[in-house]
Amino acid sequence: EVQLVESGGGLVKPGGSLRLSCAASGFTFSSYSMNWVRQAPGKGLEWVSSISSSSSYIYYADSVKGRFTISRDNAKNSLYLQMNSLRAEDTAVYYCARGSLELQSWGQGTLVTVSS
Amino acid sequence: QSALTQPASVSGSPGQSITISCTGTSSDVGSYNLVSWYQQHPGKAPKLMIYEVSKRPSGVSNRFSGSKSGNTASLTISGLQAEDEADYYCCSYAGSSTPYVFGTGTKVTVL
Numbered sequence: 371e372v373q374l375v376e377s378g379g380g381l382v383k384p385g386g387s388l389r390l391s392c393a394a395s396g397f398t399f400s401s402y403s404m405n406w407v408r409q410a411p412g413k414g415l416e417w418v419s420s421i422s423s424s425s426s427y428i429y430y431a432d433s434v435k436g437r438f439t440i441s442r443d444n445a446k447n448s449l450y451l452q453m454n455s456l457r458a459e460d461t462a463v464y465y466c467a468r469g470s471l472e473l474q475s476w477g478q479g480t481l482v483t484v485s486s
Numbered sequence: 487q488s489a490l491t492q493p494a495s496v497s498g499s500p501g502q503s504i505t506i507s508c509t510g511t512s513s514d515v516g517s518y519n520l521v522s523w524y525q526q527h528p529g530k531a532p533k534l535m536i537y538e539v540s541k542r543p544s545g546v547s548n549r550f551s552g553s554k555s556g557n558t559a560s561l562t563i564s565g566l567q568a569e570d571e572a573d574y575y576c577c578s579y580a581g582s583s584t585p586y587v588f589g590t591g592t593k594v595t596v597l
Contacts, residue, residue: 414588471537472537474534
């Protein structure tokens with residue numbers, strides 16, 4: 371069974387940093403592209419970033435470009451999102467999701483709150 | 487890249503069919519047969535219901551079907567059931583640098 375478990379969320383002040391992790395199991399992690407998608411409270415889904423299976427291709431939404439960095443460690447079956455210069459508008463539940471053309475499997479999400 | 491446009495809400499009675507539209511542009515929905523649909527119950531993670539416009543993942547009920555015409559994709563739920571009450575989001579590929587553009591979301595209510 372595919373499992374994706376996010377962690378690392380919490381309360382952070384504007385301008386602060388946070389690193390999210392996503393632990394994957396139940397599939398060959400190194401064979402799949404991975405993604406981060408977020409959802410602000412009461413709002414819709416927003417794609418944040420994608421990374422190919424070997425980290426050769428990395429993409430970011432304009433809203434996070436230059437502030438967020440996606441990475442993965444295939445030996446540890448883990449996906450990461452380093453978030454710097456956080457803003458109030460980054461407050462959201464952050465989901466990791468597996469897939470390259472469609473998002474086949476999702477984690478349960480981790481809440482990031484940016485507030486003073 | 488702007489969000490795809492969906493109706494805010496759609497409702498129907500049990501057993502009826504409903505259709506949710508998803509309107510994009512010639513740069514996303516109109517250019518690729520890579521539209522997917524996600525169901526999200528309150529407080530839960532989204533779940534893939536349709537991919538590549540009309541394909542259903544294993545385990546998804548055949549009451550869910552998808553189609554596309556021009557820049558507009560559609561999700562039809564037939565034989566509406568109480569468990570179908572949820573938010574639904576469409577998503578389209580929009581090029582290698584923007585792999586996912588989501589729709590604005592539609593709340594489905596079963597009357």
